[in-house]
Amino acid sequence: MVVNETDSLKGLVEAAVERYDTSIRQLAFKAHEAGFKVTYTTLHQIRSGKYKSIPGEQTLRAIAYLAGVDDSVAFAAAGQPVPGPPLADELPPGADLLSPKSRKAVVDMVRVLVDLEAGNNAERTESEQDTPRQLNPVASTRNARAGQKTPAESGVIELHGEEARNIPVPPREQLAAHPKVKTRREQLDEESGEQ
DSSP states (O other), X not given: OOOOGGGSHHHHHHHHHHHHTOXXXXXXXXXXXXXXXXXXXXXXXXXXXXXXXXXXXXXXXXXHHHHTXXXXXXXXXXXXOOOOSOXXXXXXXXXXXXXXXXXXXXXXXXXXXXXXXXXTTTTOOHHHHHSOOOOOOSSOSSOOOTTOOOTTTXXXXXXXXXXXXXXXXXXXXXXXXXXXXXXXXXXXXXXXXXX
């Protein structure tokens, strides 16, 4: 069975060597001349089958250029999806004028979506699932006044994904914001008023 050269990154690097009839070192120079950032070492390790890292977008685009194939071929050979156009190009006018707080919210939302689409939660190993994940405080741990507990010390934690889904939600009537629920202060006022 003959394996297509484009089925692996190693095959694509070999195709590039044959295409230009040159060395790996010269291929790296050609990539640099075309504006790609890829090192001789990376190309050499991929060709020799010793590359242990996950190749980045720039490396894959450089290999595609050198092999004379579409970017999607190199991404497929690496088992990675082809990235779309830069998200920043698709943001509406005025996005650059957002406040730092709004920008942080946008970036945090994108991080959550990237994690969800990457399936990071589903790919956790058994040992990672057995080890409790470090939870982050909801509010800043700084600026606590003397004698005041920080959110982390008071037990306020942030939950995400499956962790949040596994927490039972109390009935609406038991929530403090519900009008039928009395605060501790209201309860104490009632008790002292009855006596």
